[in-house]
Amino acid sequence: MLESKISIAVLLSASILLLIKNTSKTKNDDIEKEDSKLLLNTFKIFLGFVILYLIYITVKIYFLRRKYRHIPGPKTKGIIGFYLGNIPELKSLISHKMAPDIFVEWTKEYGPCFKYQIFDKVSVFTISSEAVKEMYIEKNFPKHPDIYSVLGFPYGSRYMGTSLVSSLDNIAHKKRRTILNPAFSRQALNGFMDVFNVKSDSLMNKLRSLAAGKKVFKILDELNNLTLDVIAAACFGMENDSISKENDLKKLVFESLRGLTRLLINPTIKYNPFEWGNIKKYKQILGDLRTLGKTQIKKRIENMQDGSYVVDDLITLMVKNTKNNEIDIEDLIDDFLTFFVAGQETTSNMLAFAILELGQNPDALEKLRNEIDSVIGSKQEITSDDLTKMKYLSCVLKETLRKWALTPLTNRQSTIPFKIYDYDIPLGSEVQVSSYVSGRQEEFFPNSDKFEPERFSDENKINTYTYFPFSLGPRNCIGQNFSLIEGKICLAKIVQNFDIKLDPKQNFGGVQHATISPADGCRVTLEIRR
Numbered sequence: 279m280l281e282s283k284i285s286i287a288v289l290l291s292a293s294i295l296l297l298i299k300n301t302s303k304t305k306n307d308d309i310e311k312e313d314s315k316l317l318l319n320t321f322k323i324f325l326g327f328v329i330l331y332l333i334y335i336t337v338k339i340y341f342l343r344r345k346y347r348h349i350p351g352p353k354t355k356g357i358i359g360f361y362l363g364n365i366p367e368l369k370s371l372i373s374h375k376m377a378p379d380i381f382v383e384w385t386k387e388y389g390p391c392f393k394y395q396i397f398d399k400v401s402v403f404t405i406s407s408e409a410v411k412e413m414y415i416e417k418n419f420p421k422h423p424d425i426y427s428v429l430g431f432p433y434g435s436r437y438m439g440t441s442l443v444s445s446l447d448n449i450a451h452k453k454r455r456t457i458l459n460p461a462f463s464r465q466a467l468n469g470f471m472d473v474f475n476v477k478s479d480s481l482m483n484k485l486r487s488l489a490a491g492k493k494v495f496k497i498l499d500e501l502n503n504l505t506l507d508v509i510a511a512a513c514f515g516m517e518n519d520s521i522s523k524e525n526d527l528k529k530l531v532f533e534s535l536r537g538l539t540r541l542l543i544n545p546t547i548k549y550n551p552f553e554w555g556n557i558k559k560y561k562q563i564l565g566d567l568r569t570l571g572k573t574q575i576k577k578r579i580e581n582m583q584d585g586s587y588v589v590d591d592l593i594t595l596m597v598k599n600t601k602n603n604e605i606d607i608e609d610l611i612d613d614f615l616t617f618f619v620a621g622q623e624t625t626s627n628m629l630a631f632a633i634l635e636l637g638q639n640p641d642a643l644e645k646l647r648n649e650i651d652s653v654i655g656s657k658q659e660i661t662s663d664d665l666t667k668m669k670y671l672s673c674v675l676k677e678t679l680r681k682w683a684l685t686p687l688t689n690r691q692s693t694i695p696f697k698i699y700d701y702d703i704p705l706g707s708e709v710q711v712s713s714y715v716s717g718r719q720e721e722f723f724p725n726s727d728k729f730e731p732e733r734f735s736d737e738n739k740i741n742t743y744t745y746f747p748f749s750l751g752p753r754n755c756i757g758q759n760f761s762l763i764e765g766k767i768c769l770a771k772i773v774q775n776f777d778i779k780l781d782p783k784q785n786f787g788g789v790q791h792a793t794i795s796p797a798d799g800c801r802v803t804l805e806i807r808r
């Protein structure tokens with residue numbers, strides 16, 4: 279649709295140019311006549327285009343709205359609403375809320391399955407646990423391009439390409455996933471314990487120096503450095519030290535995420551001429567990031583070919599298992615970047631939200647501190663056995679992800695007709711679900727606005743289809759255990775070493791970036807406990 283708008287704009291500009299040209303007094307009469315004829319014809323073509331486009335879009339939207347009229351949803355207002363859909367409502371709400379918060383309200387107003395319209399697109403949203411099970415497990419519907427093509431090729435440049443997260447082809451995805459699964463096996467995760475401990479210890483040293491300054495700081499920034507270094511070391515054998523200094527990887531990963539976020543939140547910016555300078559810079563960042571990935575992968579290929587010792591990490595697995603060693607380096611770079619995007623900001627946001635919640639819930643914090651003191655006391659290295667014993671720690675992270683599921687929403691495309699409740703879902707529909715929205719439903723989680731880690735204790739059964747922060751089925755998060763182990767080790771060390779005080783002046787809510795983050799980055803002061 280926007281492409282058509284651009285064509286209209288081009289034709290309009292041509293007409294204006296001709297108009298200007300036409301007003302020149304130096305032209306003789308013949309030329310003037312020719313020009314006005316040309317102008318008239320151009321204008322007629324332009325008008326024709328506009329009329330044809332209006333007819334096309336009106337008919338398209340009319341039939342689209344008819345197709346979905348049996349499903350409830352927010353009303354659109356008047357003729358503008360017919361074309362724009364629910365953009366006005368979403369826009370006014372988004373200025374002070376995140377989209378998933380709006381969807382929580384819409385589930386109250388329109389029920390557990392509703393539709394909404396944006397221009398010439400209608401999406402269905404549901405919290406139905408049966409539908410989640412059907413779409414994600416039983417029918418394994420493919421992802422819908424609406425979110426995932428942006429992750430693959432934002433602004434038309436290759437970022438995550440056709441990687442594990444962004445692939446729309448379930449068969450190609452399965453092959454890739456089978457290759458990479460062993461990198462996240464129980465055995466592989468045990469092998470990462472050292473990295474998790476060592477990198478968390480570096481963070482503790484940094485936090486000690488920040489505690490000494492007695493100043494308020496955003497702990498999310500520090501956690502972002504930790505999770506970046508952990509991915510770099512555990513998955514790709516890269517010794518990166520973002521915790522204590524700036525470096526290229528940190529700059530490129532963080533800036534590439536920032537540009538992606540802007541596009542996800544406002545898809546129209548790529549058509550805004552005032553943004554073209556920024557977009558050019560952004561494309562350069564993506565290019566530099568891919569070059570960095572390429573250098574890393576090539577180095578590993580060379581080491582493997584000349585028989586040097588290589589660690590059996592993710593990058594080695596990626597290279598080893600690529601078909602007949604006919605390596606498509608661009609595919610490998612897709613996955614290389616994907617792990618930085620999918621595994622870095624998610625884990626740091628989970629930790630920052632956990633700290634934000636513990637700071638506001640002193641009983642939960644005390645219970646957690648007692649558990650940590652009794653299981654690890656003052657020892658530095660945390661083992662897998664220690665983690666197994668710290669059950670409340672596990673409940674704290676699970677409850678954090680219930681209240682603050684980090685992925686705003688995921689989608690699937692219906693490839694066969696099916697029903698949600700009594701509503702027939704048209705073939706090819708985009709159906710969205712969100713663990714954030716399901717996690718805030720009173721019928722699934724009573725007192726859902728309260729932070730109660732006990733919900734996740736062994737005696738309480740949680741319905742998997744109402745709580746799915748790592749998604750479900752064959753496209754679930756490959757790194758979920760990786761992030762939970764990393765998160766537990768880091769949070770245990772923070773609580774072991776520091777008293778946390780939250781800055782009372784901060785915004786305690788969330789903000790929607792590529793993932794959901796604490797709005798003010800979780801502002802704290804720390805006091806050293808031991």
Ligand code: HEM
Binds near residue numbers: 442684
């Ligand atoms: C708290 C931390 C994390 C959360 C909440 C989380 C959440 C998710 C979710 C919801 C998905 C499905 C996305 C979709 O369908 O659009 C996903 C996929 C994925 N995640 Fe995570 N993730 C986390 C940490 C990690 C980590 C640490 C890694 C890597 C080390 C990782 C790597 C991936 C990958 C590669 C996929 C795509 C899997 C596939 O389609 O086969 N994630 N994650």
